[in-house]
Amino acid sequence: MPPLLHPLRLGGVPVDPPLLLAPMAGQTNHAFRRICREQGGLGLASSELLSARALQFLSSRSRTLDLFDWTPEEGPVAVQIFGADPQEMAEAARRVVEAGAALVDLNMGCWVPKVARQGGGAGLMRDPTRAARVLQAVVEAVEVPVTVKVRAGWDARTGSAVEIARLAADCGVAAVTVHARHAVQGFSGRADWQAITEVVRAIPAVPVIGNGDVTCPAEARGMLLQTGCAGLMIGRAALGAPWIFRQIEHELRTGEPLPGPGLAGRAAVALQQARCLLATTRMPARRAIRELRGQLLHYSLDLPGQTRVREALVRVETPEELDALLAPLTTSRPDPNRPD
Ligand SMILES: Cc1cc2nc3c(=O)[nH]c(=O)nc-3n(C[C@H](O)[C@H](O)[C@H](O)COP(=O)(O)O)c2cc1C
Incomplete structure (x- = not known):
């Protein structure tokens, strides 16, 4: 090739x-x-x-x-x-x-x-x-x-x-x-x-x-x-x-495909993005969180057929709430329906 x-x-x-x-x-x-x-x-x-x-x-x-x-x-x-x-x-x-x-x-x-x-x-x-x-x-x-x-x-x-x-x-x-x-x-x-x-x-x-x-x-x-x-x-x-x-x-x-990360891996990257933004942004924290919601919604963090994380994400107001939502997902078990 x-x-x-x-x-x-x-x-x-x-x-x-x-x-x-x-x-x-x-x-x-x-x-x-x-x-x-x-x-x-x-x-x-x-x-x-x-x-x-x-x-x-x-x-x-x-x-x-x-x-x-x-x-x-x-x-x-x-x-x-x-x-x-x-x-x-x-x-x-x-x-x-x-x-x-x-x-x-x-x-x-x-x-x-x-x-x-x-x-x-x-x-x-x-x-x-x-x-x-x-x-x-x-x-x-x-x-x-x-x-x-x-x-x-x-x-x-x-x-x-x-x-x-x-x-x-x-x-x-x-x-x-x-x-x-x-x-x-x-x-x-x-x-x-x-x-x-x-x-x-x-x-x-x-x-x-x-x-x-x-x-x-x-x-x-x-x-x-x-x-x-x-x-x-x-x-x-x-x-x-x-x-x-x-x-x-x-x-x-x-010539070989490289699979993307599973749910825990996706959540870890989403959390990393959130923490990095909050640590480096020149925006006030509240505005930064609002922007982050729109950015993090792109990570598919819900199991098929569930919208729990999406719904919680659009209501998050503080860095602590964001961490509490995302951190547990980073240790979630591999989803049998999605390859890790
Ligand atoms: C949310 C969003 C914001 C964008 N902002 C810009 C921008 O600031 N400057 C620009 O040249 N294009 C902007 N674009 C267009 C993208 O750079 C790109 O040309 C377009 O999305 C097509 O590429 P894609 O099919 O890979 O998404 C934006 C697109 C999206 C979806």
Whole structure:
């Protein structure tokens, strides 16, 4: 079987294996990125998107500042910024690099109206001239590699990924990530990986990272073979399953599947994530717990047909309650219906 995973370098930053954790608002905080790294198989993690406009008005109490949570110990982190103004974006890029970002990722994929209507996120794909000015300003502003994450297009007719990827390549980006859905689709429908193939062909000198609907090693193999992309970015399938990168790497290198952890193992990782978040977050504990609930719900911690843990999790208010709920599960017996 020919090897499918080749180490990547984005500018000077090694990405080995070429498996990336997608930026996900409210999810890819320091604790989750660290857990994904510790589980193995992850080449690069990204912060969630940060508003360049909000960074203009940064005060020491700003919520955006709470999101500056990357540390040198967790390994290189790509920090994602969004906005529509070239100077604001350049300034934001400088700020996140000063704070230790190893790469700056420019968001051209966010479709939510609050972002796209102001011309930022995927809104930039509708305005290639502005997109090029933003890309140029950011690339010139910082020494670290700059990458860009795009959609397949704004819609089937406007702002194609190929057009934006060519502009980005001309501006000197280190990689282009393609989420293979149109912006107007949001998350609906299946990702159409053909959009990734087209970008791979259009910018042969720049690595292309494929993204959209990879949930298991077989799909990872399928995307690499079908599109010829240099790396894969995985989002939702990593939530509550940070071991997915290790599973993909293992199966693509050896041809053998690597089973995920059983209930006790899943609970131990969930507890580790909770404790790490509470120990490192800049958010007030109450808010952190509320965010954690949404993150931990992704771990399937209920036995089939039962919803006890889920129900208790959404009511947890304090770190002590969270520990009391999760710690006993970490010593639970293997479930005969689910392989450990
Ligand atoms: C909860 C959530 C938050 C997201 N936040 C961001 C974000 O901050 N920046 C971004 O570029 N994409 C964001 N995305 C999109 C993902 O990065 C990714 O492109 C998308 O989920 C498709 O990949 P997947 O099928 O592997 O999940 C988000 C997705 C989800 C589910």
